Amino acid sequence: MSSSEDDIPIVQRSKRILDDSEDDVPISQLPSSVKKKVKRETDDSVSLNHPKSKSSNGTSKSSSNGNIKTPKKERTKKTPSDKKKPNKSLQVKSEDKPTKQEEDEEETEETYKWWEEQEDRDGEIKWDSLVHNGVLFPPEYEPLPSHVKLYYNGTPVNLPQEAEEVAGFFGALVETDHGKNPVFQSNFFKDFQQVLKECGGCNVEIEKFEHLDFSKMYAHFEQLKEDKKKMSKEEKREIKEDKERQEEPYRTCLLNGRKEKIGNFRIEPPGLFRGRGAHPKTGRLKRRVFPEDVTLNLSEGAPVPPPPEGHSWGDVKHDNTVTWLAMWKENIADSFKYVRFAQNSSVKGLSDFKKFETARNLKHHIESIRKDYTQSLKSELMQERQMATATYLIDIFALRAGGEKGDDEADTVGCCSLRYEHVTLRPPNTVIFDFLGKDSIRFYQEVEVDKQVFKNLKIFKKPPKQPGDDLFDRISPPLLNKKFQTYMKGLTAKVFRTYNASKTMQDQLDLIKNEGTVAEKVVRFNAANRTVAILCNHQRTVSKSHGNSVQKINDKLRELMWNKIRLKQMMLELDPKLKRKDPKYFAEIEDLSKEDIMVIQEKILERTKEQVAKKFERDNEKLKAESKDQLTANDLKERMQKVKELQAEFKIELASGKPEIKKSVTVEKLKSQVEQIEQRILNTQFQLKDKEDNSEVSLGTSKMNYIDPRLTVVFSKRFDVPIEKLFTKTLREKFTWAIESADKDWRF
DNA sequence: GGTATGACTTAGTATCCGGTAC
DNA sequence: GTACCGGATACTAAGTCATACC
Numbered sequence: 046m047s048s049s050e051d052d053i054p055i056v057q058r059s060k061r062i063l064d065d066s067e068d069d070v071p072i073s074q075l076p077s078s079v080k081k082k083v084k085r086e087t088d089d090s091v092s093l094n095h096p097k098s099k100s101s102n103g104t105s106k107s108s109s110n111g112n113i114k115t116p117k118k119e120r121t122k123k124t125p126s127d128k129k130k131p132n133k134s135l136q137v138k139s140e141d142k143p144t145k146q147e148e149d150e151e152e153t154e155e156t157y158k159w160w161e162e163q164e165d166r167d168g169e170i171k172w173d174s175l176v177h178n179g180v181l182f183p184p185e186y187e188p189l190p191s192h193v194k195l196y197y198n199g200t201p202v203n204l205p206q207e208a209e210e211v212a213g214f215f216g217a218l219v220e221t222d223h224g225k226n227p228v229f230q231s232n233f234f235k236d237f238q239q240v241l242k243e244c245g246g247c248n249v250e251i252e253k254f255e256h257l258d259f260s261k262m263y264a265h266f267e268q269l270k271e272d273k274k275k276m277s278k279e280e281k282r283e284i285k286e287d288k289e290r291q292e293e294p295y296r297t298c299l300l301n302g303r304k305e306k307i308g309n310f311r312i313e314p315p316g317l318f319r320g321r322g323a324h325p326k327t328g329r330l331k332r333r334v335f336p337e338d339v340t341l342n343l344s345e346g347a348p349v350p351p352p353p354e355g356h357s358w359g360d361v362k363h364d365n366t367v368t369w370l371a372m373w374k375e376n377i378a379d380s381f382k383y384v385r386f387a388q389n390s391s392v393k394g395l396s397d398f399k400k401f402e403t404a405r406n407l408k409h410h411i412e413s414i415r416k417d418y419t420q421s422l423k424s425e426l427m428q429e430r431q432m433a434t435a436t437y438l439i440d441i442f443a444l445r446a447g448g449e450k451g452d453d454e455a456d457t458v459g460c461c462s463l464r465y466e467h468v469t470l471r472p473p474n475t476v477i478f479d480f481l482g483k484d485s486i487r488f489y490q491e492v493e494v495d496k497q498v499f500k501n502l503k504i505f506k507k508p509p510k511q512p513g514d515d516l517f518d519r520i521s522p523p524l525l526n527k528k529f530q531t532y533m534k535g536l537t538a539k540v541f542r543t544y545n546a547s548k549t550m551q552d553q554l555d556l557i558k559n560e561g562t563v564a565e566k567v568v569r570f571n572a573a574n575r576t577v578a579i580l581c582n583h584q585r586t587v588s589k590s591h592g593n594s595v596q597k598i599n600d601k602l603r604e605l606m607w608n609k610i611r612l613k614q615m616m617l618e619l620d621p622k623l624k625r626k627d628p629k630y631f632a633e634i635e636d637l638s639k640e641d642i643m644v645i646q647e648k649i650l651e652r653t654k655e656q657v658a659k660k661f662e663r664d665n666e667k668l669k670a671e672s673k674d675q676l677t678a679n680d681l682k683e684r685m686q687k688v689k690e691l692q693a694e695f696k697i698e699l700a701s702g703k704p705e706i707k708k709s710v711t712v713e714k715l716k717s718q719v720e721q722i723e724q725r726i727l728n729t730q731f732q733l734k735d736k737e738d739n740s741e742v743s744l745g746t747s748k749m750n751y752i753d754p755r756l757t758v759v760f761s762k763r764f765d766v767p768i769e770k771l772f773t774k775t776l777r778e779k780f781t782w783a784i785e786s787a788d789k790d791w792r793f
Numbered sequence: 794g795g796t797a798t799g800a801c802t803t804a805g806t807a808t809c810c811g812g813t814a815c
Numbered sequence: 816g817t818a819c820c821g822g823a824t825a826c827t828a829a830g831t832c833a834t835a836c837c
Contacts, residue, residue, distance in 0.1 A: 308825095309825085309826075309827080311825095311826090313826080313827070318828090319806090319827085319828080320828075320829090321804095321805075321806090321828065321829075324828090367799090367800065367801090368800085368801080369800075369801090372799095372800090377828095378828095378829095380798090380799085381798090381799065381800075382827085383799095383800070383801085385800095385801085396801085396802085397802095400802085445803095445830070445831080446830090446831065446832085447830095448830075448831070448832085449796095450830095454829085455829085457829085457830090459830085459831095482830095483803080483804065483805095483829060483830055484803095484804055484805060484806095484828075484829065484830085485829095486804085486805080521794095521795090522831075522832075523794090523795090523832080523833090524794090526831090526832070526833090537831075537832065537833095538831080538832090539802085539803090539830090539831060539832080583804080583805090584805085585805065585806080586805080586806080588820095588821085590819090590820065590821080594820080594821090743804085743805075745804095745805095745823095746803070746804060746805080749803085749804095750802075750803055750804085751803090773822080773823055773824085774823080774824095775823070775824065794837105795836105795837090796835100796836085796837085797834100797835085797836080797837100798833100798834085798835080798836095799832105799833090799834085799835100800831105800832090800833085800834105801830105801831080801832085801833095802829100802830080802831070802832100803828100803829080803830065803831085804827100804828080804829070804830080805826105805827100805828085805829100806825100806826085806827095806828100807824105807825085807826075807827105808823105808824085808825075808826090809822105809823080809824070809825085810821105810822090810823080810824090811820105811821100811822090811823095812819105812820090812821095812822100813818100813819085813820085813821105814817100814818090814819085814820105815816105815817090815818090815819105
């Protein structure tokens with residue numbers, strides 16, 4: 046690198062790789078060294094039919110043949126330059142920052158519709174050319190102000206910078222569940238002491254975690270949060286724009302000459318490992334990643350982005366059989382972390398499409414698979430019997446495969462790793478599953494199973510087996526998957542989950558009638574989604590505000606109920622004979638006791654008081670701003686008088702049991718008001734039920750990973766529900782291929 | 794056949810951000 | 816204008832599975 050280049054800030058230098066040198070140059074026109082001869086595998090190719098390839102009757106083939114088109118063609122080896130050159134509009138532009146509108150247009154123009162391509166896309170080669178600007182490193186550590194210290198036994202500790210950073214990681218978490226977890230504390234403390242030792246120690250001998258006092262650090266971080274909140278809009282905007290400017294070069298890359306988004310272009314910052322569940326390593330220090338730890342992957346001959354000043358890359362690879370752009374080794378589990386394409390990239394889209402097509406293909410085999418494993422449940426061979434039983438559990442209860450786990454990981458299980466204690470048998474054929482699955486999420490289900498499955502599980506638990514022993518001791522996920530491959534190409538344990546999730550969704554959607562408002566249809570769609578989420582055991586922790594908001598809705602319901610009763614009381618006041626005519630209609634008048642009513646009235650009064658007080662404050666602030674005379678305490682008293690009047694009315698009503706009737710009121714008018722309130726009650730109850738039902742169920746995971754997006758698109762089209770109501774912006778981008786390729790008649 | 798490795802998908806949670814009520 | 820709430824997004828941990836190697 047020339048010295049003049051050295052003077053250019055890293056951000057600008059790397060930006061130039063895409064912006065200057067390759068700007069407006071399609072990859073196919075790059076120097077020949079960039080182009081790479083590509084050998085494509087042609088076996089079992091998958092491609093999508095696109096709207097242009099209609100059958101003679103004008104309907105898309107996708108609805109009838111499942112979009113799979115696999116004529117094996119002998120293909121000659123292709124080089125990138127043989128491929129169709131991208132449109133001018135697809136080339137990366139960067140000079141003159143485009144306006145927001147231009148950006149949007151550009152976005153639309155640049156979207157590569159891979160699903161409209163005719164070519165086969167299977168095989169080992171994942172890309173023909175890949176050019177990118179490397180990765181974004183987290184900022185260097187900024188030392189704390191000198192007055193913010195860690196204390197040990199009351200003594201302020203002068204920590205070296207490296208150790209202060211680690212202490213700060215903990216300091217920020219002291220009040221969280223992690224910070225209070227003894228394993229987290231102990232792991233942190235060991236690593237903290239190690240770092241301290243590495244950088245030469247400090248003024249105090251630190252021996253016990255219990256003597257550490259992080260309160261000053263914690264207060265400092267809290268203050269920083271507060272300050273951030275208090276920043277003006279302008280300041281916040283500037284910071285955001287700065288951040289975006291810095292990230293810009295790393296957001297996208299050139300994949301086969303087309304601009305594509307990158308997902309996690311940021312190297313993970315150092316911190317304390319937050320393992321889920323009872324993870325033995327939770328709290329360990331995740332060390333800072335340096336360029337020397339990072340391997341880049343890009344086209345041979347493509348310009349290698351310069352590493353940050355004074356550093357060099359660990360390695361630079363040119364492997365087009367993988368889809369990562371950069372990787373590094375992390376120090377907790379000693380595994381790799383990858384920088385990959387974004388969810389809406391062609392690479393991810395194609396992979397998603399293939400996943401759903403494989404799952405969809407299972408429908409042609411599922412019947413014979415079920416027949417086969419039902420037979421094998423009675424096999425003489427223990428291994429076969431275990432295989433059949435495990436397949437049954439994976440198919441029917443959507444269990445994961447359940448690979449072996451080490452002692453240095455959380456103790457979680459799936460099907461093959463189920464142990465004696467995870468399954469309880471209750472004759473004649475009830476099985477109680479109780480175990481921690483992925484992410485230490487509890488799987489608890491009491492289910493009735495096939496009689497032979499029950500028998501088998503009983504055999505698998507027979508002595509000398511005891512708690513701690515594997516239920517399925519003769520099989521493993523690789524063995525299961527090997528067997529699955531004999532049923533169908535590409536079939537593995539996880540495909541059953543995708544298949545059953547999408548099949549369930551389709552069945553549920555089929556039950557929905559095309560009636561009601563859009564909002565009602567969305568609620569029904571979500572209910573179908575929820576069935577799938579429950580099948581897959583997708584949970585979430587109840588939000589902190591959940592109890593509060595449920596309480597609010599319940600209060601609202603009681604208030605509505607009271608109002609309805611009052612209206613009915615008024616009706617009887619106007620025409621007492623009504624009660625004899627329709628006793629059922631008026632029966633609910635007795636539903637609320639005097640105490641109930643008092644509580645409701647108090648809540649209303651309280652709320653009204655608060656409203657008046659707040660309005661008073663606001664008005665005063667307004668007057669102050671206009672330099673006018675302030676409202677006085679007397680004014681407030683006057684305003685509060687109205688609340689007092691209301692209170693008096695309530696009191697009279699409570700004593701007499703008769704609400705005040707206005708002159709113009711008629712029985713008919715009251716009846717219509719009752720109907721209105723009843724509708725509101727129904728809506729509110731519906732809203733409450735939805736909230737309760739969803740409080741512990743996470744719908745997003747199944748929508749994102751398991752439900753074929755084309756099902757959602759079909760629902761949207763058939764039921765006239767805008768796709769925006771069913772997919773967020775991110776999901777619409779991720780599933781553009783589905784939105785543009787599935788028609789009304791598509792079936793999973 | 795078992796284990797290690799590497800590359801990918803799936804997953805829950807933390808944080809951001811925009812709408813709404815006041 | 817602000818505080819609050821909830822949905823959307825970002826982050827990264829934790830799975831699955833193919834392949835290589837012995």
